[in-house]
Amino acid sequence: NAGVTQTPKFQVLKTGQSMTLQCAQDMNHEYMSWYRQDPGMGLRLIHYSVGAGITDQGEVPNGYNVSRSTTEDFPLRLLSAAPSQTSVYFCASSYSYREYEQYFGPGTRLTVT
Amino acid sequence: SQQGEEDPQALSIQEGENATMNCSYKTSINNLQWYRQNSGRGLVHLILIRSNEREKHSGRLRVTLDTSKKSSSLLITASRAADTASYFCATTPSGRGNYQLIWGAGTKLIIKP
Numbered sequence: 001n002a003g004v005t006q007t008p009k010f011q012v013l014k015t016g017q018s019m020t021l022q023c024a025q026d027m028n029h030e031y032m033s034w035y036r037q038d039p040g041m042g043l044r045l046i047h048y049s050v051g052a053g054i055t056d057q058g059e060v061p062n063g064y065n066v067s068r069s070t071t072e073d074f075p076l077r078l079l080s081a082a083p084s085q086t087s088v089y090f091c092a093s094s095y096s097y098r099e100y101e102q103y104f105g106p107g108t109r110l111t112v113t
Numbered sequence: 114s115q116q117g118e119e120d121p122q123a124l125s126i127q128e129g130e131n132a133t134m135n136c137s138y139k140t141s142i143n144n145l146q147w148y149r150q151n152s153g154r155g156l157v158h159l160i161l162i163r164s165n166e167r168e169k170h171s172g173r174l175r176v177t178l179d180t181s182k183k184s185s186s187l188l189i190t191a192s193r194a195a196d197t198a199s200y201f202c203a204t205t206p207s208g209r210g211n212y213q214l215i216w217g218a219g220t221k222l223i224i225k226p
Contacts, residue, residue, distance in 0.1 A: 004155075031212070042201055042218040043156075050212055058213060090155055097212050098143060098205055099163075104155035 001026050006091050006105035013081040013112045021076040021108050023091030031097040032074040033058070034066065036087040037107075043090065049074055050097065081112045118217050119202060125223040132189040134220040136202030137182075143205040145178055147187050150199045150219070159187075159200075164207070189222075197224045 007022045025032065033048035045058030049068040063085060065077040074093075078085060088109050092102040120135045136145070144163045148156040162169045162178045162185065169176045175188040189196055199219040206215065 042216040045213055048212060056212065097214065101146065101158035101161060106155050
């Protein structure tokens with residue numbers, strides 16, 4: 001199993017540009033989520049999904065969109081990049097959010113200039 | 114908002130010593146998890162302890178949970194250089210319809226050779 005994969009690993013955007021961060025898992029997990037991690041801080045939840053076709057907002061959803069058309073994929077879209085979105089983005093998945101460990105991808109380091 | 118708070122924020126010890134870090138949280142929980150993050154990498158699950166458990170062991174790791182004090186501790190015995198990492202706690206709040214893990218800001222552990 002590849003586990004959780006994220007692409008790209010690094011990205012530089014100009015203010016106002018849009019892009020999609022890709023996340024895929026091959027473990028047939030129901031629950032997937034996107035976090036951002038800023039220097040010296042913990043994780044903040046952006047959006048999550050409890051199954052295909054179901055998404056919901058986390059703590060910091062503004063400026064981001066998600067969709068979950070398949071169990072495997074959970075892309076995160078930045079609509080109009082801002083310098084405040086400079087961060088490391090992690091995708092995670094688990095069999096269920098409640099009783100199971102989260103598997104994390106390697107992260108995408110995004111810089112917005 | 115961040116429910117978990119790790120203490121201390123940073124810890125530096127000699128190789129071979131024991132390392133203890135603590136996590137406090139604010140609301141009733143279903144379970145509490147500990148994760149490790151090596152620099153520049155994704156998070157890796159270490160251990161999950163349920164609300165009806167008081168202590169759990171995994172190799173050199175010992176986790177305790179005190180629900181009356183809303184706190185948990187992670188003890189790493191006989192530390193090694195490879196234990197240098199940031200450690201995060203994450204709680205699953207109890208109650209239906211709440212699908213968000215709550216993360217602390219982490220403890221940065223440095224093991225000196």
